[in-house]
Amino acid sequence: MRHPSVTYSDRTFQALADPTRRAVLDLLRRGSQPAGEIAGAFPVSRPAISKHLRLLRRAHLVHEHREGRHRVYQLNPEPLRAIDTWLEQYRSFWKMSLTNLKTFVETEYAKETTQPRAAKPNTKTSKGDR
Amino acid sequence: MRHPSVTYSDRTFQALADPTRRAVLDLLRRGSQPAGEIAGAFPVSRPAISKHLRLLRRAHLVHEHREGRHRVYQLNPEPLRAIDTWLEQYRSFWKMSLTNLKTFVETEYAKETTQPRAAKPNTKTSKGDR
DNA sequence: ATAATGTGTAACCGTACAGTTACGTGATTA
DNA sequence: TAATCACGTAACTGTACGGTTACACATTAT
Numbered sequence: 248m249r250h251p252s253v254t255y256s257d258r259t260f261q262a263l264a265d266p267t268r269r270a271v272l273d274l275l276r277r278g279s280q281p282a283g284e285i286a287g288a289f290p291v292s293r294p295a296i297s298k299h300l301r302l303l304r305r306a307h308l309v310h311e312h313r314e315g316r317h318r319v320y321q322l323n324p325e326p327l328r329a330i331d332t333w334l335e336q337y338r339s340f341w342k343m344s345l346t347n348l349k350t351f352v353e354t355e356y357a358k359e360t361t362q363p364r365a366a367k368p369n370t371k372t373s374k375g376d377r
Numbered sequence: 378m379r380h381p382s383v384t385y386s387d388r389t390f391q392a393l394a395d396p397t398r399r400a401v402l403d404l405l406r407r408g409s410q411p412a413g414e415i416a417g418a419f420p421v422s423r424p425a426i427s428k429h430l431r432l433l434r435r436a437h438l439v440h441e442h443r444e445g446r447h448r449v450y451q452l453n454p455e456p457l458r459a460i461d462t463w464l465e466q467y468r469s470f471w472k473m474s475l476t477n478l479k480t481f482v483e484t485e486y487a488k489e490t491t492q493p494r495a496a497k498p499n500t501k502t503s504k505g506d507r
Numbered sequence: 508a509t510a511a512t513g514t515g516t517a518a519c520c521g522t523a524c525a526g527t528t529a530c531g532t533g534a535t536t537a
Numbered sequence: 538t539a540a541t542c543a544c545g546t547a548a549c550t551g552t553a554c555g556g557t558t559a560c561a562c563a564t565t566a567t
Contacts, residue, residue, distance in 0.1 A: 257396055264394035265555080266387055269463070276466065295556055297515055302554090311514055316513050316564040324470035331464055333399070336406065338461070340454035395525080413543055425526055427545055432524090446534045446543050510567070517560080527550080536541075 256329035262306035263330070267291065268299050272322060274309060281317035386459035392436035393460070397421065398429050402438060402452060411447035 262268055267289060274280065274288055286296040300320060303309045310321045392398055397419060404410065404418055416426040432448060433439045441453045 260390075260396075260399070261394045264391045266384070266390075267555085268479065269390070273466075276470065281513075282515085286514095289555060291555080294515080296556085297531090298555075301515085313564095318514065322470065324467045327464060327467050328471055330460070331468070334457060334461055334464065336403075337454045337457050340406065340452065341458055397525085411543075412545085416544095421525080422527065423543090424528085425544080428525075431545085443534095448544065508567100510565100512565075515560105515562085515564090518558090521555095523554080524552085525550105525553085526552105527548100528564080529549105531546075532544085533542085534542080534544105 253288050256326065256333065258306040259308065259329055261327040262302050262308055265299065265302075267296075268303055271296070271299060271303065273307065275320060275322035279321040281314070281319050283317070285320060386456065386463065388436040389408040389438065389459055392432050392438055395429065395432075396449070397426075398433055401433065405439065405450060405452035409449050409451040411444070411449050415450060422426060431480070 249302060252370065270289070271285060276277040282297060283293065284299060285300070289296060295315050301312075303320075304311060307321055310323050311318050312321070313319075399500060400419070405416060412427060412430060413423065415430070416423040419426060430439065430441075433450075434441060437456050440453050441448050442451070443449075488501055
């Protein structure tokens with residue numbers, strides 16, 4: 248079950264989880280398109296794409312506006328900034344050499360692991376606070 | 378139904394779709410930890426976390442090694458590079474001002490929309506293959 | 508008015524989570 | 538050896554997708 252409160256970037260991450268939806272975004276980078284034309288670019292049925300578009304809308308990754316009987320979809324890259332921000336915290340990690348990472352990790356966890364016994368972390372105490 | 382072939386970064390995006398799993402990664406940035414201690418940091422049951430860890434493992438976002446009766450999990454930021462690469466293509470978009478984006482989009486789609494009739498994209502031709 | 512287009516939605520099916528409790532298993536401790 | 542610890546896994550439940558077909562609805566075109 249999903250958590251009761253679904254955050255903003257939650258929807259974003261969730262929307263990006265599907266390869267078809269990412270492909271739709273990739274497509275829209277080339278310019279806005281009506282739903283039907285987007286659907287034409289994929290090997291699935293039009294309603295399937297329609298539902299993908301609904302999720303992308305829900306995540307604010309696309310904007311839609313009517314144009315005659317078309318519904319034109321436009322990329323909105325704004326929510327991707329949140330992803331970028333999240334990733335930012337990890338950049339330093341993959342810039343570290345693996346050896347450095349290993350060292351860092353070892354020193355960090357050293358206090359819990361070096362002593363065979365006394366270090367048994369009391370798992371339960373820290374459980375209530377989140 | 379999932380596509381037959383699930384790509385590498387597919388697993389990654391999918392693993393990141395869940396807020397708990399992202400939180401686990403955030404936790405591991407501070408240093409490796411055994412499964413139980415990770416579980417202690419969340420309001421869900423230990424088996425639930427165990428399953429999250431399985432997905433993270435499947436996405437290669439964490440490494441696991443046994444240490445006595447503990448299983449220590451370590452962050453592996455490597456797969457996140459793929460996400461970063463994907464995002465890279467969108468950076469230019471959110472750096473553009475909205476007006477510029479609008480202009481770009483309009484000129485791009487102009488050929489299909491400016492002529493009322495003749496431009497009707499033949500959606501069906503590419504659709505027949507499914 | 509009627510027909511055709513372009514889209515979204517409803518209803519239905521199968522699968523993959525996310526969570527739970529109960530249980531199995533290897534490593535430590537008594 | 539027996540008890541305990543730290544996990545993973547199995548079995549089960551509910552929900553959200555991802556896909557399909559059938560249909561409703563609004564907007565042109567005849």
